[in-house]
Amino acid sequence: MAGQVVLSDAAFEQIRAWLLRTSGISLAGGKKAMVAGRLAKRLKQLGLSSYEDYHRMVLSQPGEAQRALDLLTTNETHFFREKPHFDFLRERILPASTRPLRVWSAAASSGQEAYSLAMVLARHARHDGWEVFGTDISADVIERAQRGQYDIRQAGQIPPEDLRAYCLRGIGSQDGTFMVSPELRRRVRFARMNLATELPDVGMFDLILLRNVLIYFPPEVKRQVVGRLVAQLRPGGWLMVGHSESLSDLGLLTALAPSVYVKP
Numbered sequence: 001m002a003g004q005v006v007l008s009d010a011a012f013e014q015i016r017a018w019l020l021r022t023s024g025i026s027l028a029g030g031k032k033a034m035v036a037g038r039l040a041k042r043l044k045q046l047g048l049s050s051y052e053d054y055h056r057m058v059l060s061q062p063g064e065a066q067r068a069l070d071l072l073t074t075n076e077t078h079f080f081r082e083k084p085h086f087d088f089l090r091e092r093i094l095p096a097s098t099r100p101l102r103v104w105s106a107a108a109s110s111g112q113e114a115y116s117l118a119m120v121l122a123r124h125a126r127h128d129g130w131e132v133f134g135t136d137i138s139a140d141v142i143e144r145a146q147r148g149q150y151d152i153r154q155a156g157q158i159p160p161e162d163l164r165a166y167c168l169r170g171i172g173s174q175d176g177t178f179m180v181s182p183e184l185r186r187r188v189r190f191a192r193m194n195l196a197t198e199l200p201d202v203g204m205f206d207l208i209l210l211r212n213v214l215i216y217f218p219p220e221v222k223r224q225v226v227g228r229l230v231a232q233l234r235p236g237g238w239l240m241v242g243h244s245e246s247l248s249d250l251g252l253l254t255a256l257a258p259s260v261y262v263k264p
Contacts, residue, residue, distance in 0.1 A: 005043055005051065007039075007051050008052075009032075011052050011055060012035060012051075014051075014052070015039075015055055018055065018059070022069065023069060023073060023137055023194060024194075024195070024217050024218075024224075024225065025073065025196075025216045025217065026216060026217065026218045026221070027072075038071045039051065039068070042067065042068075066139055069138060069139075070138045070141070075109055075212070076109075077112050077113060077212075078154060078157050079113075079115070079116050079154060080116045080157055080159070081113065081212075084243075084257075085209070085211070085240050086117075086120055088257060088260055089117070093207060093238060094120075094124050094125055094126060097126055097206070098127075100125070100128060100129035100130045100131070101121065101125065101127075101130045101131075101206040102131045102204065102206050103117050103121070103132045103133070103205065103208075104132075104133045104134075104202070104229075105117060105135070106193075106208055106209060106213075107135075107195070107209075107210060107211065107212070107213040108135055108190065109136055109141050109145070110145050111134060111141075111148060111180075111188075112150070112157075113134070113209060114132050114133075114188050115166075115184065117132050117209070118166075118180075118184050119158070119162045119184070121187075123161075123162065123165070130187070131189070132188045133191070133202065134189070134190045135191050135192065135193035135195075136192065137192065137194050138192070142192050146185075148179055148180035149170075149174075149177050149179045150178060150179075150180075151176065151177060152170070152177055154178075155167065155169075163178075165181075166180060166183075166184045167180055167181060168180075168181055195210075195213075195225045196217075196221055196224070196225060199228050203232070205232055205233055205237060206233075206234055206237045206238070207237060207238045207239075207240070208229050208240070209240045210229060210240070212242035214241060215244065215245060222250075226239075226250055227252065230253065233263045235263055235264065236262065236263060238260060238261065239253060239262075239263070240259060240260050241261075242259060243259050246259070
């Protein structure tokens with residue numbers, strides 16, 4: 001039965017190689033159990049008897065390839081994650097701004113980072129007309145981000161004054177959830193995007209967040225991805241990465257603070 005299918009070493013290597021080619025993400029050898037766990041239910045739904053069969057389906061059907069990407073690349077996130085970055089935006093970037101900012105949440109997942117940025121901008125930006133753009137390789141999480149609806153347990157991650165101003169508690173059938181207000185959602189745009197391939201024309205940005213994703217890229221892909229994003233950064237613009245990540249080895253930007261870089 002499909003639910004009892006074992007992921008062989010050979011099939012795991014096939015899936016690892018496909019994921020690297022498709023997304024630039026390098027799965028460690030120890031992720032075999034994670035891959036099996038995330039794909040097992042899909043194999044059962046499709047009535048497939050092996051992961052090799054699923055790999056062949058992914059190669060031949062673009063829709064299933066996107067489904068596999070959604071299953072293998074979805075990561076947990078939360079509002080105001082790594083708070084010092086939002087403090088830096090409020091205390092250093094916004095007071096010095098001379099025009100409305102364009103901000104890109106490049107690995108937006110289900111939208112919490114992008115909406116956190118929007119809350120800071122809505123409350124503290126010196127110039128109206130700011131924009132937040134969120135992207136992710138997963139079509140599933142982008143759909144959830146556009147919806148802007150979250151489990152009520154995540155509300156505690158948001159400062160109380162922002163929760164009151166920019167979020168609405170669900171009632172009736174929506175009890176146990178909250179939504180980002182329509183006014184704030186209108187200021188945030190989301191799109192599916194693969195950072196490991198040539199980027200579409202997205203314009204120039206004053207601040208780009210590329211946090212907690214570079215750790216999944218091998219060195220050459222990391223260099224290519226960062227290079228693409230730096231090309232979309234205005235001179236004097238900022239790029240933030242996760243606190244466990246560094247761009248010092250690339251020589252493309254100047255470090256200003258831990259995990260905060262500026263384009264000369």
